Amino acid sequence: MKHLAPRALIFASVVCGLFCRAAAAADDTLGYQTTPLIPGTTWHVHDGNRPQPRVVAPGASFSDGAAAPADAIVLFDGGNLAKWTGQGDRANWKVERGYMEVAPRAGSIRTRDRFADFQLHLEFATPAVVEGKGQGRGNSGILFNGIYEVQVLDSSDNPTYPDGQAGALYGQSPPLVNASRRPGQWQTLDIVFESPRWGPDQKLLKKANVTVIHNGVVLHHKKDFEGTTPHQANGNYDKPHAPEVFIELQDHGNPMRFRNVWVRKMGTYDIP
Numbered sequence: 001m002k003h004l005a006p007r008a009l010i011f012a013s014v015v016c017g018l019f020c021r022a023a024a025a026a027d028d029t030l031g032y033q034t035t036p037l038i039p040g041t042t043w044h045v046h047d048g049n050r051p052q053p054r055v056v057a058p059g060a061s062f063s064d065g066a067a068a069p070a071d072a073i074v075l076f077d078g079g080n081l082a083k084w085t086g087q088g089d090r091a092n093w094k095v096e097r098g099y100m101e102v103a104p105r106a107g108s109i110r111t112r113d114r115f116a117d118f119q120l121h122l123e124f125a126t127p128a129v130v131e132g133k134g135q136g137r138g139n140s141g142i143l144f145n146g147i148y149e150v151q152v153l154d155s156s157d158n159p160t161y162p163d164g165q166a167g168a169l170y171g172q173s174p175p176l177v178n179a180s181r182r183p184g185q186w187q188t189l190d191i192v193f194e195s196p197r198w199g200p201d202q203k204l205l206k207k208a209n210v211t212v213i214h215n216g217v218v219l220h221h222k223k224d225f226e227g228t229t230p231h232q233a234n235g236n237y238d239k240p241h242a243p244e245v246f247i248e249l250q251d252h253g254n255p256m257r258f259r260n261v262w263v264r265k266m267g268t269y270d271i272p
Contacts (some may be wrong), residue, residue: 030134031161035232038163038172045171045232046161053162056177062216063188066121068262075111075247076100076261084109099125099259102140108251110146115263116243120191122261126154127254128184134160138183139252141170144193145245147228147235148208152189152256155180167212167219170229175212175219186259187215192266194222195243204237 031048043050068074075083078098084091091109094101126138138154148169155166155178162174167189181187192211199205208225211218227235249258 030159031164032232036234038234039226043163045234046164048161050162050174052159053165053175053178056179056217058179058181058215058217062213063121063190064123064186065260066188068121069264072262072264073113074262076258078259081109083112085112086110099257101257102251102255106251108143108248110143110246110248111263112246114242114244114246115265116195116245117266118193118263119266120193120247120261120263121188123186123188123259124152125186125257126156126183127256130154130183132254133158135164137254138256139250139254140256141248141250141252142189142191143229143248143250144195144208145241146248148193148210148225148245149229149250150189150191150210150212152250154183156182167214169210169220169223169225171231171233171235172226172229173220173223175214177217177219179214179217179219181215189214193245195245196225196237196241197243198237198240202240204240207237 029048031046033044033047035045035047037044081091081093081095081100086092086109087107092103092106093109094103122142124140130137135153137158140152142150142152151164151166151168151170153160153164153166162168163171165174165178166180167175190213194209196204196208197206209222210220210225211222212220225235227237229235247263
């Protein structure tokens with residue numbers, strides 16, 4: 001390298017300092033500013049500047065260990081993954097001590113059956129040994145038909161972009177609050193999902209919506225999905241589908257655990 005005069009060294013040092021600080025700032029950001037704006041908001045998809053939901057310490061228990069109601073379909077009771085499918089038509093997650101755990105390179109799993117307008121209960125635990133940060137820590141998701149995601153994440157003292165934290169409608173709506181328990185502790189999710197509907201002319205009649213209760217705390221109440229939930233992009237309802245959808249548990253590379261999973265169809269008023 002060519003030897004620099006003292007004045008040139010000072011200039012290079014200043015320039016380097018400015019660029020290094022800018023690079024460090026970029027590394028410290030929680031999200032993105034170059035993604036599209038979310039319609040109806042002033043925020044970008046995965047915007048790190050969006051206000052962080054306030055933290056609410058949940059109660060000691062809520063629906064932990066909740067027994068399935070008489071009309072529920074038990075999807076996982078700790079025994080086997082017969083109700084689930086995955087790569088090669090098999091759900092290859094590990095099953096032990098009453099829970100299932102994401103296995104390395106096993107891929108996401110989904111229910112063999114499909115449901116429309118239902119109540120879902122499940123319990124999950126993020127890894128007790130904390131590794132990574134932001135979206136790299138305790139990441140999974142509950143997806144309906146593989147396209148509408150309620151985010152699962154270790155959001156205990158783990159800043160990330162708000163529309164990607166635990167309980168968010170991914171890339172669209174942060175939860176009202178952050179009700180996460182500590183890493184390694186079992187947590188509950190109770191979700192009511194209502195399927196979207198299209199008319200005979202393929203025109204959207206009703207958006208999908210969810211009510212989400214995390215550890216006994218309401219995160220969303222009949223909140224619409226504004227479309228599908230892709231990464232760094234806005235979703236849409238361009239591809240009509242039947243009301244019956246499968247339930248998917250996401251493999252995002254973290255050894256997440258799930259237990260006590262059951263679903264019940266909500267039914268219709270005045271129909272016995």
